[in-house]
Amino acid sequence: MDFDTITKTDLDLLEVYLRGSISAGSPLYRDVIDAMNYSLLSGGKRVRALFCMEVCRALGGKVEAALPFAAAVEMVHAYSLIHDDLPCMDDDDLRRGKPSNHKVFGEANALLAGDGLLTHAFYTLATADTGVRQGLLAVKLLAEAAGCHGMIGGQVIDLGWENRDTPAEVLEQMHRLKTGALIAVAAQLGAVAAGHTGDEELEILGDFARMVGLAFQIVDDILDATGDEQKLGKPIGSDAQQGKTTFITLYGLERSQEAVRQLTSDAIEKLYQVVAPESGKYLASLCWRLTDREN
Amino acid sequence: MDFDTITKTDLDLLEVYLRGSISAGSPLYRDVIDAMNYSLLSGGKRVRALFCMEVCRALGGKVEAALPFAAAVEMVHAYSLIHDDLPCMDDDDLRRGKPSNHKVFGEANALLAGDGLLTHAFYTLATADTGVRQGLLAVKLLAEAAGCHGMIGGQVIDLGWENRDTPAEVLEQMHRLKTGALIAVAAQLGAVAAGHTGDEELEILGDFARMVGLAFQIVDDILDATGDEQKLGKPIGSDAQQGKTTFITLYGLERSQEAVRQLTSDAIEKLYQVVAPESGKYLASLCWRLTDREN
Numbered sequence: 001m002d003f004d005t006i007t008k009t010d011l012d013l014l015e016v017y018l019r020g021s022i023s024a025g026s027p028l029y030r031d032v033i034d035a036m037n038y039s040l041l042s043g044g045k046r047v048r049a050l051f052c053m054e055v056c057r058a059l060g061g062k063v064e065a066a067l068p069f070a071a072a073v074e075m076v077h078a079y080s081l082i083h084d085d086l087p088c089m090d091d092d093d094l095r096r097g098k099p100s101n102h103k104v105f106g107e108a109n110a111l112l113a114g115d116g117l118l119t120h121a122f123y124t125l126a127t128a129d130t131g132v133r134q135g136l137l138a139v140k141l142l143a144e145a146a147g148c149h150g151m152i153g154g155q156v157i158d159l160g161w162e163n164r165d166t167p168a169e170v171l172e173q174m175h176r177l178k179t180g181a182l183i184a185v186a187a188q189l190g191a192v193a194a195g196h197t198g199d200e201e202l203e204i205l206g207d208f209a210r211m212v213g214l215a216f217q218i219v220d221d222i223l224d225a226t227g228d229e230q231k232l233g234k235p236i237g238s239d240a241q242q243g244k245t246t247f248i249t250l251y252g253l254e255r256s257q258e259a260v261r262q263l264t265s266d267a268i269e270k271l272y273q274v275v276a277p278e279s280g281k282y283l284a285s286l287c288w289r290l291t292d293r294e295n
Numbered sequence: 296m297d298f299d300t301i302t303k304t305d306l307d308l309l310e311v312y313l314r315g316s317i318s319a320g321s322p323l324y325r326d327v328i329d330a331m332n333y334s335l336l337s338g339g340k341r342v343r344a345l346f347c348m349e350v351c352r353a354l355g356g357k358v359e360a361a362l363p364f365a366a367a368v369e370m371v372h373a374y375s376l377i378h379d380d381l382p383c384m385d386d387d388d389l390r391r392g393k394p395s396n397h398k399v400f401g402e403a404n405a406l407l408a409g410d411g412l413l414t415h416a417f418y419t420l421a422t423a424d425t426g427v428r429q430g431l432l433a434v435k436l437l438a439e440a441a442g443c444h445g446m447i448g449g450q451v452i453d454l455g456w457e458n459r460d461t462p463a464e465v466l467e468q469m470h471r472l473k474t475g476a477l478i479a480v481a482a483q484l485g486a487v488a489a490g491h492t493g494d495e496e497l498e499i500l501g502d503f504a505r506m507v508g509l510a511f512q513i514v515d516d517i518l519d520a521t522g523d524e525q526k527l528g529k530p531i532g533s534d535a536q537q538g539k540t541t542f543i544t545l546y547g548l549e550r551s552q553e554a555v556r557q558l559t560s561d562a563i564e565k566l567y568q569v570v571a572p573e574s575g576k577y578l579a580s581l582c583w584r585l586t587d588r589e590n
Binding site (some may be wrong): 028109113123137173 | 328377378402404413421427450
């Protein structure tokens with residue numbers, strides 16, 4: 001199968017799984033279920049799910065075994081976006097070109113929909129048909145990645161340095177936690193779903209995904225500075241307008257572009273420490289496509 | 296040991312455990328750690344933890360085995376109070392006589408502290424030294440109880456019927472989910488910690504705790520209508536002032552008081568289906584004290 005066919009097959013499997021994952025429950029609290037599904041089923045690149053499913057396959061597992069884990073990571077991602085968009089956080093009215101969750105369902109329902117998705121992610125791990133040892137390890141890894149020393153910590157750093165010059169090491173730590181932790185755990189859960197639970201292997205896979213994640217963030221900064229508004233689907237130059245510290249303001253365009261290439265090729269080298277190049281072809285292509293993109 | 300000694304011993308164990316449960320992490324995100332601990336360590340009756348620890352003991356387990364489970368339930372309870380107090384929800388400035396979380400740390404940090412506590416609850420279950428099968432069952436039960444078909448659903452019902460006459464069956468469903476689900480799972484996790492994982496036994500224990508929880512809520516309504524402000528530590532009559540539907544407005548004072556007695560004695564009868572009366576003495580006393588209180 002070629003790259004696009006694999007991607008489409010995986011994403012179709014995932015969408016069917018996600019659509020069936022939250023039962024309707026009582027009409028008395030229908031609002032929050034609708035709000036949860038609104039964000040969970042609103043698409044996006046599903047990068048985390050693809051990493052999870054394809055690491056599983058590359059390590060000899062079935063992608064279907066990774067589905068509940070991939071879905072759980074996407075639930076955590078969706079929750080984090082809902083809470084990020086709330087007025088007390090980034091106060092964003094739009095998300096992927098559609099009204100953000102609280103614009104449609106109100107702040108209270110959006111807050112609770114985020115809480116509900118986070119909780120449902122752990123329910124999904126706990127009821128996955130993966131074996132109890134792997135299930136509990138998945139809970140631990142996801143809770144660590146999404147928790148106060150992971151994604152939430154990164155969010156706090158981001159808020160704390162708004163409108164201030166951010167030192168390079170703080171910016172990197174922020175990205176490492178805010179987005180890197182969840183991408184890393186996506187890859188790790190793919191391995192766990194394939195029955196690979198050794199610390200060293202999981203650490204290498206985490207490093208691999210974190211590097212790609214960081215490269216992805218730098219590309220975001222580059223596109224905001226130099227992208228094509230039509231292809232990007234949103235106005236460019238917003239970072240500069242807000243006086244935000246980015247990789248571009250810290251290192252300039254050329255060094256940032258070089259860093260993207262270096263990080264991506266280092267990441268793939270990492271991957272090949274635990275995955276045979278033949279089995280890792282899709283993941284390597286995915287890395288290059290994520291970092292050589294126009295939107 | 297007498298009732299007060301057991302209570303104090305349990306609560307001391309719990310406080311030490313909770314105090315040690317969130318590591319400091321990086322100074323870069325210290326704010327959110329402080330905000331999490333502010334609410335987690337601010338006391339309260341710790342009813343849920345006591346149910347968890349003492350059900351465990353009553354079924355032949357060691358209370359220490361139930362500690363991580365009890366702590367996880369208290370984390371979920373603390374998170375739910377932080378989010379409930381936010382301006383977009385109940386907008387409460389005070390909690391247990393102290394400024395609420397967002398008044399001290401700001402809305403963004405309070406939101407994230409709640410997210411962090413919810414996530415840390417699952418981390419705590421996943422790293423408990425209880426055996427993987429029991430650990431994963433605890434994750435499933437807690438996620439179910441705290442999730443959209445549990446506590447969150449109840450919160451949505453509560454919000455949806457504000458300032459409207461609430462039918463009796465909706466009020467009961469609201470309490471069953473909003474507070475009953477978490478009390479029920481506290482008792483169930485106590486059993487799981489003691490190695491009792493059978494569906495039937497867990498269901499009976501859930502029913503037991505839900506009944507006490509409902510009685511507890513009715514007592515809240517009674518105290519708001521008839522309590523002593525000095526003993527209660529807060530003004531009475533706020534329900535009537537807000538035109539809220541309560542058990543008093545639905546059934547009157549006398550029938551409500553009778554319901555409390557009936558529910559409590561039915562609950563204890565339930566308990567004795569799975570616990571020998573000799574082992575259940577503390578829990579029975581706890582039920583009577585929770586429903587025969589002045590604050």
